[in-house]
Amino acid sequence: MSEHEKSKTDPRVLRTRQLLKGALIELLKETDIDKITVNRIAAYATINRVTFYLHYRDIPDMLEKMAEEMAEDIERAMSRTMQEKQGKTGDVVLLGLLEHIAANADFYKTIIGSRRIPVFHERLRNVFIQKIGDGMTDDMLVKRGIQKDVAVWFSSAALLGTIASWLRSDMPYSPQFLARQFALLLRTEELQTED
Amino acid sequence: MSEHEKSKTDPRVLRTRQLLKGALIELLKETDIDKITVNRIAAYATINRVTFYLHYRDIPDMLEKMAEEMAEDIERAMSRTMQEKQGKTGDVVLLGLLEHIAANADFYKTIIGSRRIPVFHERLRNVFIQKIGDGMTDDMLVKRGIQKDVAVWFSSAALLGTIASWLRSDMPYSPQFLARQFALLLRTEELQTED
DNA sequence: TCGATTATCCGACACTTTGTAAAAAAAGTC
DNA sequence: GACTTTTTTTACAAAGTGTCGGATAATCGA
Numbered sequence: 001m002s003e004h005e006k007s008k009t010d011p012r013v014l015r016t017r018q019l020l021k022g023a024l025i026e027l028l029k030e031t032d033i034d035k036i037t038v039n040r041i042a043a044y045a046t047i048n049r050v051t052f053y054l055h056y057r058d059i060p061d062m063l064e065k066m067a068e069e070m071a072e073d074i075e076r077a078m079s080r081t082m083q084e085k086q087g088k089t090g091d092v093v094l095l096g097l098l099e100h101i102a103a104n105a106d107f108y109k110t111i112i113g114s115r116r117i118p119v120f121h122e123r124l125r126n127v128f129i130q131k132i133g134d135g136m137t138d139d140m141l142v143k144r145g146i147q148k149d150v151a152v153w154f155s156s157a158a159l160l161g162t163i164a165s166w167l168r169s170d171m172p173y174s175p176q177f178l179a180r181q182f183a184l185l186l187r188t189e190e191l192q193t194e195d
Numbered sequence: 196m197s198e199h200e201k202s203k204t205d206p207r208v209l210r211t212r213q214l215l216k217g218a219l220i221e222l223l224k225e226t227d228i229d230k231i232t233v234n235r236i237a238a239y240a241t242i243n244r245v246t247f248y249l250h251y252r253d254i255p256d257m258l259e260k261m262a263e264e265m266a267e268d269i270e271r272a273m274s275r276t277m278q279e280k281q282g283k284t285g286d287v288v289l290l291g292l293l294e295h296i297a298a299n300a301d302f303y304k305t306i307i308g309s310r311r312i313p314v315f316h317e318r319l320r321n322v323f324i325q326k327i328g329d330g331m332t333d334d335m336l337v338k339r340g341i342q343k344d345v346a347v348w349f350s351s352a353a354l355l356g357t358i359a360s361w362l363r364s365d366m367p368y369s370p371q372f373l374a375r376q377f378a379l380l381l382r383t384e385e386l387q388t389e390d
Numbered sequence: 391t392c393g394a395t396t397a398t399c400c401g402a403c404a405c406t407t408t409g410t411a412a413a414a415a416a417a418g419t420c
Numbered sequence: 421g422a423c424t425t426t427t428t429t430t431a432c433a434a435a436g437t438g439t440c441g442g443a444t445a446a447t448c449g450a
Contacts (some may be wrong), residue, residue, distance in 0.1 A: 012397050012446065024199035036257055039434060048399050053438065060229055085315070115317045122310045125356075150357065150376045157356020158349050161320075173345070181345045187382065207426055232407060243428050248409065283415065 017055055017171035021066060025110055060119070071110070074100065074127055088121035091183055093131070093160075098175035101163065105171060118158035119159060128156035139178050155186060212250055214240035216261060223305050255314070262318035265306070269295065277331055286378055288326070289354075293370035296358065300366060308362035316355060323351035350381060363382055 004038040015072050023045035038059065042049040074097065081096025101108045111120045133152045141151055159182065167180060173181070218240035222231050233254065237244040251257040271290065276291025297304045306315045328347045336346055354377065361373060368376070 004211065010397070010447065016398080039436065040437090050400080050439085051398055054397075058437085060227075109427095118311050119312050142322050144379055146214050146376060146379050147368070149364075150373070151380065153357045153360035154353050154376075154380050157360070158353035161352020161356060162348045164351070169344075173342070178345070181341060181349075184339055185346065185349050205418065211427080234407070235408090244408095245410085245429080246427055249426075253408085303426070 013055070014046055016045075016051060019047055020052060020055065020062070023047075024066075028110050028114060028117070033114075041124065046157065047117075063117065063119045064123075067119045067153045069122060071127050072124050073104075074124065080132065085155050091179060094182060095175060098163070098178055102168070102171060103173050106169070107168075109167045115164075121164070125156055125160050128159050129153075132156050132159075158185070208250070211240075211242055211246060214237050214242055215250065218242075219257065220302065220305055223309060223312070225307060228309075238352060248346070256288075258312065258314045261306075261313045263305075265315060266322050268299075269319065273326070286374060289377060290370060293358070293373055296362070297370050300362070303366075304362045307359050310359075316359070320351055320355050323354050324348075327351050327354075352358040353380070 023041050027040060027044055036059065038049055042052050056065065077100035078093045078097050081092050111117060121122055122187060129152055132155050136148065136151060138148060166186050167172065205385065213383060217235060218236050222239055231254065233247050235243055237247050250278050273288045273292050305314060305367030324347055327350050331343060331346060333343060336343055361368065
């Protein structure tokens, strides 16, 4: 999906990791995570099984590293739209996020849409929690009697879960529409315009 | 946690399953799910390993059955408060749900608070999706320009995720307080006072 | 281009886990 | 106490795991 290791890295390790990660993604499309073994990943990637252990400790370790890369991609996508369309706040970041996911739908559908790989959800939720926590001013909540941490839990879970459901049902709505729905449901607009 | 098999069932199978389920819960408190084997469950439960296979196909199957039992408990807890305090709608069900979880916090903290066992989240989300979908009237949303399925995705994910975070941080708020926070965040109140 | 370095492949090893089988022992039912 | 059902015991084949050491191949630097 993206080039994380720039130059300097031996092209052989690049190729190997690409093949292994690609193999895992493909296997995840047809098989449950529990049934996936190092054997099968290596076989699908046409890489020797021993070579796998030169790059990852085990499958959970591999998933963690892939989740980390995903988080970097996501954060990059969000900060990019921040720079492009400065002035507007939250909504634009959200739109950029959804557009990035839609653009790589094939990838995200398998790892986020799938219900059985918690690492990616976990990692993504942390990104959301941080972003949302940063963007949430106290006075937005206090006057409504809402506790900040509860609001952060709530919003990040809602965001993550809605995206997952959206992916699972093959994205019947456009990123623009969904971003608008979020705004309505979280009533960010009224809070911004009011008093 | 609760007695699902009433009489009629051989006390030996009751005892065995209780021991096995208890062992799994205990192991989940100290070990990651990936590291738990049938061997260790049986050993902890002081049950022969072969006996495990007389009750469950494998560990995922065992988790599924436990998730199903949890769902029954949850639904029972919700419909119970429905009967007790008739008249009031949504909020009371929510309160009953949170109180039930708080009462069995030890159990729910390990299976819902834990980030690594998707089955329970999955099963619980389905309960929420159904309940919320049933209780949501179209005109509650249409006039706000919100799509129903999006609202259901959003609310159930928010509910599930917030409960998970609440459990993870050792329930710093009372069920009453949290139920109120939900009402504020979902602005169900304004919607209920109408018609 | 050549030599040095580094990554991958190959065969092999000990170990754990899995799921199943058949028969004996134990516990529950009537 | 006889009968049924569950659990235990022992055993087995198959598969997966993680790690060697050495051979082979690809890459890098000069």
